[in-house]
Amino acid sequence: MSIQASEVGQLAAGAVADILDRATSGRSVADYAETTPIAWSVIAEGGWDRIGIPESADGGGASLRDLAEVALAWGQGCVALPFLESTWARRWSTAAREESGPISVSVKRSVPKAPSPQGENRGGLAPYGAFPGVVLARSIGQGDDVFEPAPDGVGDPFAPSLCSSLVPWTSQISPEATLELGVIWAAEAVGAAQHLLNLSVEYAKTREQFGKPIGSFQAVKHRLADMHSDVQYAETAVIWASLEPDNSRRATAYALDTAIEVAQSSIQVHGGMGFTWEMGLHFYLRTMLVRRQLVQGLWA
Amino acid sequence: MTALPELDGFVESARTWLSSAVPQRWLANRGALSEDEKIEIRSEWDRQLFRGGYAGLSIPREYGGQGLQLREEVLFHELAARANAPEGIGRVGKILTVPTLITHGSEDQKARYVPGIMAGTQVWCQAFSEPGAGSDLASIATFARKVDGGYRVTGQKTWTSFAQYSERAILLAKTSKDAPRYRNLGFFLLDMKQPGITFSNIRQISNTSHFAEVFLDDAFVADEDLVAGEHDGWKIAMTTLSAERGGVEAITRYVDIRGDLDVLLSCCAQGTPEQPAAEKLDVRLELVRWQVMKALDYVDDDTEFFRRTCMLKVMWSEIWQEVTALAIGIDCADHEEHWRNQYLETRAMSIYSGTNQIQRNIIGDRVLGLPR
Numbered sequence: 001m002s003i004q005a006s007e008v009g010q011l012a013a014g015a016v017a018d019i020l021d022r023a024t025s026g027r028s029v030a031d032y033a034e035t036t037p038i039a040w041s042v043i044a045e046g047g048w049d050r051i052g053i054p055e056s057a058d059g060g061g062a063s064l065r066d067l068a069e070v071a072l073a074w075g076q077g078c079v080a081l082p083f084l085e086s087t088w089a090r091r092w093s094t095a096a097r098e099e100s101g102p103i104s105v106s107v108k109r110s111v112p113k114a115p116s117p118q119g120e121n122r123g124g125l126a127p128y129g130a131f132p133g134v135v136l137a138r139s140i141g142q143g144d145d146v147f148e149p150a151p152d153g154v155g156d157p158f159a160p161s162l163c164s165s166l167v168p169w170t171s172q173i174s175p176e177a178t179l180e181l182g183v184i185w186a187a188e189a190v191g192a193a194q195h196l197l198n199l200s201v202e203y204a205k206t207r208e209q210f211g212k213p214i215g216s217f218q219a220v221k222h223r224l225a226d227m228h229s230d231v232q233y234a235e236t237a238v239i240w241a242s243l244e245p246d247n248s249r250r251a252t253a254y255a256l257d258t259a260i261e262v263a264q265s266s267i268q269v270h271g272g273m274g275f276t277w278e279m280g281l282h283f284y285l286r287t288m289l290v291r292r293q294l295v296q297g298l299w300a
Numbered sequence: 301m302t303a304l305p306e307l308d309g310f311v312e313s314a315r316t317w318l319s320s321a322v323p324q325r326w327l328a329n330r331g332a333l334s335e336d337e338k339i340e341i342r343s344e345w346d347r348q349l350f351r352g353g354y355a356g357l358s359i360p361r362e363y364g365g366q367g368l369q370l371r372e373e374v375l376f377h378e379l380a381a382r383a384n385a386p387e388g389i390g391r392v393g394k395i396l397t398v399p400t401l402i403t404h405g406s407e408d409q410k411a412r413y414v415p416g417i418m419a420g421t422q423v424w425c426q427a428f429s430e431p432g433a434g435s436d437l438a439s440i441a442t443f444a445r446k447v448d449g450g451y452r453v454t455g456q457k458t459w460t461s462f463a464q465y466s467e468r469a470i471l472l473a474k475t476s477k478d479a480p481r482y483r484n485l486g487f488f489l490l491d492m493k494q495p496g497i498t499f500s501n502i503r504q505i506s507n508t509s510h511f512a513e514v515f516l517d518d519a520f521v522a523d524e525d526l527v528a529g530e531h532d533g534w535k536i537a538m539t540t541l542s543a544e545r546g547g548v549e550a551i552t553r554y555v556d557i558r559g560d561l562d563v564l565l566s567c568c569a570q571g572t573p574e575q576p577a578a579e580k581l582d583v584r585l586e587l588v589r590w591q592v593m594k595a596l597d598y599v600d601d602d603t604e605f606f607r608r609t610c611m612l613k614v615m616w617s618e619i620w621q622e623v624t625a626l627a628i629g630i631d632c633a634d635h636e637e638h639w640r641n642q643y644l645e646t647r648a649m650s651i652y653s654g655t656n657q658i659q660r661n662i663i664g665d666r667v668l669g670l671p672r
Contacts, residue, residue: 002597003590201668215670218661224670225663229611236590237583247586254583 003239009066012051013073019046020077029078030280034160036080040102040133043083052091059090059097064180067091068187068242072235075191078283080161082128084184092141092177099147104128105137105171105181110293110300122169127294129165130155136167141174159286173298179248182295186255187238189291190231192284193259196266197227199281203270220269227262227269234258249299256292263288307375314376317352318383326386339389339465346388346420355418359398363410364418371596374551378589381555389462393417393424395548397470400487400540404528409489413468425466427457427490427514428537435658437472438534442516444473444486450522451475451488453496456515459652463499463512466492471521472537475530485533489525496520506644541654542606547592549653550612554588557620560642561585564623567632574626581626585619588612610663614656617649 005013023037043049052067053059062070071084082102089096089103096103106124113123128134135147156164173181201224204215214220234255241251263285267274274281325333326341333341349355358373359365366372388394398417401410416422433440442455453473460469468489475486490497496519501509527536561582568575595608624643627635650656664670 003593004597201670204670213671215664215668216672218657221664221670222657222660224668225611225660228663228668229614232608232611233584233587233591233615236587236594239594240587240590250579250583254580254587 003065003243005066005069006063008051008060008062009069012048012060012062012066013069015046015048016070016073016083017076019043019048020074020079023079024077028278028280029283030278033078033080033280033283036131038079038081040081043081043086044100049083049086050090050097052087053097057094057097063242064183065239065242067180067184068238071184071187072191072194072238075188075193076195078161078192078195078287080128080131080163082131082134084188085128085181088177088181088184089137089140092174092180093137093145095145095147096137096140099135102128102131102134103137103147104131104134104150105140105173106167106169107294107297108170108300110296124167124170125156125164125290125294125297126150126153126167127162127164127290129153129163129167131163137171138169139172141177142172156290159283159290161283161287162290164290176245178298179245182252182298183238183241183248185291185295186241186252186259189256189259189288190234190238192288193227193234193262194231196263196281196284197224197231200224200227200266200269203273207271214269214271223265223269227265230258230262234262252295256288256295260285260288260292307372310372311375311379314354314379315383317354318380318385321348321352322383322385327384338386342386342389343420343423343465345386346390346423348420349388350419355420356394356398359394359418360402363398363402363414365398370547370599374547374592374596377548378551378555381552387552388420389423389465390417390420392426392462392466392470393422396426396540397424397468397489400470400527400536403539404487404532404536406524406527408524409527413489416467422468423462423466425460425462425469425492426540427460427469427471427516429459430456431458431513435655437537438481438485440472440474440485442471442473443477444475444488444521446475447520450520451486451526453488453490453516453519453521456513458502458513459511460499460514461511463492463514468492469514470540472533475533479531482534483531485537486530487527487533487536488521489527490519490521491525494519504644505647506641508645547595547609547612550588550609550616551592553616553620554585554592557585557588557616557623560620560623560627563635563638564627567627567630567635572630574630577626578623581619581623584615588616588619591615607667610659610667613653614650614659617646617656620649621646 019042024032051060051062055061074084082104085104086102104127106126108124126136129150134150136150138146151167153165153167204220204224205213207214237251237255241248267281270279273279323341354376356365357368357376358370361367394417398414401414428437430440444451444453469492471488471490473486474484476484496517499512499514502511502513503509564578568578595605598604598608624646627639628643665672
C-alpha cells in the first residue's frame, strides 16, 4: 500500500549512491565531469545494468518505478557513463543481454536540420556515441535487435558528461520502451536538481555578505524554499510517470522542465560563482538541457 | 483510484455510506440555500459522520476516534469531497483542538472535550490572530490576568471562523507582562457563550463573510481550562498550527480545485488561447494529490513527512488563484457569475492558514536548515 520503489529498487539506488560517493566524494564536479571517474567494469561486475531484466530471464526484476529510483540516485553524480541507457536496453532487448559492454541509442531530432544538398538529413543524436567501447542499437524491443559500434561521427561537446555524437541514422524503439526511456532520463534530471539544491543550500549557509549568511535573507531563502518544492513535485512527477503510462508524457515533461528551472535557480543562488566554469553547476544544466532535447526527439 | 488493493474494502463501504448520507437538498440546490440552512446541514453532517463511524478516522479509539491510519483519513476526505459532501463546522475541533489536547492536554481536559467534538455536538473556533499580530503571532496583546480560580481575558481576536456557532475556542493570550518573548503566552480552552464575549462579521472582497472579529472584555477562563503550564502557550500553538497545514486539508482542497479546473477546461474547450496554461495547471494540480500519496509512505517519520508536506499549502493556494485568474479573463457567459465569485474568494488563500511567505520561511528554516 505504497508508491515507494520495491526492495530491489531501493537496494540498487543505495548501491548506486555508494558507487558515486566513492568515486566523487570531496571532488568538485568540474574536476571530473570531462573524464570518466567510474569504470564500466564497476557497473558490469556488480550486475547493476541487469537489474531491469525480468526475473524469468535471470535478471533483477526491477520495475520502471524501481529504475526511476535508481536514476534519481544516479543523476546526483553527473558522471559520464551510459549506465541508464545500458540498463534500459537490456530490459527491453534480449539481444542486448548477450552484449557485455555499454549500449546506447541514436535519437532523432524533433526539429531536424535542413536537408543537405545531397538529400534529406535523417541523422540523430546518440548520447554516449563518443564513449569508448559503446555499441549503438539499430533497434530496441523489435525482436532481433542489432548492435554496431558507434560510427566515427561528429561529437557534440555541449554536455561533456553525455559524450554525445551525431549519427547518420536513428534507432527504432518500441512505444513502451520509448516512454520508459523518457521517464528514466527525467528521473536522472530530477536527481541532478536535488543535488544542485543541496549544493545551493550549503553555499547559502556559508557565503556571507553584509555580515550574515546570504541564506538568512528572505530573497534567497524563499527562492531556495521554492526550489525545494520544485524538486519535490518533480520527483513526484517522475513517480507518477512511472506508474501511469497514460499520464507518462505530461508528467515526464513537467519533471524535466522543473528540474531545469531548479538548475537555473541554483546558478543564481551561487551569485558570481554560479556562472564560473570551475563551480561546475553548468555541467548538470548542460546535461539536463540535452536530456530534454532527447526526450522531445523520442516523442517526435 | 488508489492502486492499493488492501484499501478496496474501506473505499467501497465509504462510497456506499456517502452515496446515501449526503443530503439531497445539499446536492440538489446548495446555491439556493440560506446561510442558516447551510449551517444546519453542515452541523448535522458532523453528527452523521459520528453515527456512521467516520469521525476522527485517525484519532485513537480511546479518544472516540476510529484508530485507523492517516492514509484512511486522507482517502475518506477525498471520497467525501468527490461525493460533494458538506464540510462539517466541527473541523477546528477535530483538526486543531483534539490533536492538541491528545498531545498536551490533561486527562480531565481530554475527557471533558474530546467526546463532544467527535460526536459533532460541540463546535470550536480558533482565537489566535489579532489586528496587531498576524504573521508575527507571538506579539499578541490580548491579556489573561490571574484571578481567583482562573483568568480574566481582555483583548481582540480576528480571522475567527465559526465564532458565532462555537461553544468553545482555543485561545492564545499573554500571561506575563515581563517574561521573554515565546515564554509569555498561555493556551486556553475558552467558553464562548459568556457575557464578556461579542463578535462582528468581517465582510470580504467577495461580499461574503467567513471570518469574525471577537472582542473579549474580562471574559473568564477557569484554571482547569489552561492547557499545560501558564507560559507553555507558544510551544502548544506551534503543534496546533502544523496540524493545520497538513495532508488532510490539501486533499480536500485538491478535490475542490479539481471541480473548478474541470469547469475551466470546459470553458477552454473551443481552443481559446488559455488552453495550454489550463493544461499545465492540470498537471500541477494532479501532482498535489500524488505528493500527498508520496508523503503518506513517510507518516511514521515526522521529519521526512514534513519534508514532503511543508509545501502543499503554497502549492494548492497558488494553483487555485491561477485557475481563477485565468478563468476570469475568458469571456464565458455560462460561468461568469461563478468565476467572478471564485476569483475574489481565492485572493485570500495565499494569506490565511499562515501566509505563503511565512510558509516559505518555515521551509527555509526547518526543512533546509537555513540561518534565521
